[in-house]
Each structure stands twice: as C-alpha cells, then as structure tokens.
Amino acid sequence: MKIPAQTAVNAADLTRTLRRMKVPVDMTPADVMVPGNWANVFSKVFVDDEVIVWPEDRAWRLHLLVVEVGVGFVKTAVLHSLELHARAAPAAEPADIPDVPAGYKVNHAPKTGWRVLTEDPVMEVSRNHKSRLEATLAAITHAAKASGLAA
Structure with missing residues (x-):
C-alpha cells in the first residue's frame, strides 16, 4: 500500500539538525559513546539532532542520533558506524625519557x-x-x- 498523495507532510516537523564534529586522534568510537565525554558540547546539541563524528586521521566515522541531553552529558544512539582504515600501531615510547627542564x-x-x-x-x-x-x-x-x- 502506498502513502496517499494528499497526505500532509509538514517539513518543519520532520527536519533534524545535522552536526559534524571532528575529535582528537586518540579518541575511539567507544569514548564518543560515553555520555559524560560530551560535557564540553552538551549545550550545542539537542534531542533528535544527528551528529557525524570522525577523528582527525579519519580512521573511523560514526553517525549518531541524540536521544537525551542533560547538563554535562549527551546520550546518543548509533545510526551507522564505519571503520575507514586501520590505524598504525603507535610507536612505543622508551621508558627512560628524561625529565623536561623546569620552565x-x-x-x-x-x-x-x-x-x-x-x-x-x-x-x-x-x-x-x-x-x-x-x-x-x-x-x-x-x-x-x-x-x-x-x-
């Protein structure tokens, strides 16, 4: 059965804001999903917004739906997740790095x-x-x- 042609569709009721957010390289998709990690940006997103998140090296991409916003947290649901390329293993830092000079x-x-x-x-x-x-x-x-x- 098709939707009738005379069905009223109010465009304003069906629109969502799409936000794009670049995060630091050391963040993982699991870090992005922690509601408290959104503390710095909770005032910029609203319920039913869609947010596309990717790291600076574009190793992965998340398409999220904001389901709840509160002071200092944002709960999201994953609409789509994509692993774009595997990250190279970080080079191991030697354990004997000297101390940084004072100042x-x-x-x-x-x-x-x-x-x-x-x-x-x-x-x-x-x-x-x-x-x-x-x-x-x-x-x-x-x-x-x-x-x-x-x-």
Whole structure:
C-alpha cells in the first residue's frame, strides 16, 4: 500500500539538525559513546539532532542520533558506524625519557605534532617533533642554550 498523495507532510516537523564534529586522534568510537565525554558540547546539541563524528586521521566515522541531553552529558544512539582504515600501531615510547627542564612544557597538538613551549612567558620553542623523546631532547638543548651552559 502506498502513502496517499494528499497526505500532509509538514517539513518543519520532520527536519533534524545535522552536526559534524571532528575529535582528537586518540579518541575511539567507544569514548564518543560515553555520555559524560560530551560535557564540553552538551549545550550545542539537542534531542533528535544527528551528529557525524570522525577523528582527525579519519580512521573511523560514526553517525549518531541524540536521544537525551542533560547538563554535562549527551546520550546518543548509533545510526551507522564505519571503520575507514586501520590505524598504525603507535610507536612505543622508551621508558627512560628524561625529565623536561623546569620552565618548559612538552605537548602534542594536531597541527604541530610534538612541540616545546616555555611556561613563563608562553612561547613556542620548536614544533613538528616526531616523538615525545625528540621534543624533550629539544627542550633540554634549548634550556642549556638559554642558560648559557652550551657552547
């Protein structure tokens, strides 16, 4: 049986907002499904919104339906899940990474890779290091130069 042609369909009642959200590489689909992990964005989504979520490396993609929103949480249901490509196993960090010198910070940012920052004032010393070890060694070298110990 077909739906009758004269059936009224109110477009406003049948529309959903489609939101797109890129998450950090280290998040997994299981992390996205934890309601409390949406604490920073709960005010931006509403019940019946659809959200497409993918990591920065596009290893997977989730199509979610928002089923409940509360202060600091969002419950979702999976409409579609897709594994796009297998991730390479992360390189094992050596256990004996030296300590970062006082006044320096080593962190990872998606666009700059591992980078070295000074803490006061906050300035970027170097970027695009391939590992935490490489960035830490760069911080040690810079600290030695800055304190006048290096030749």
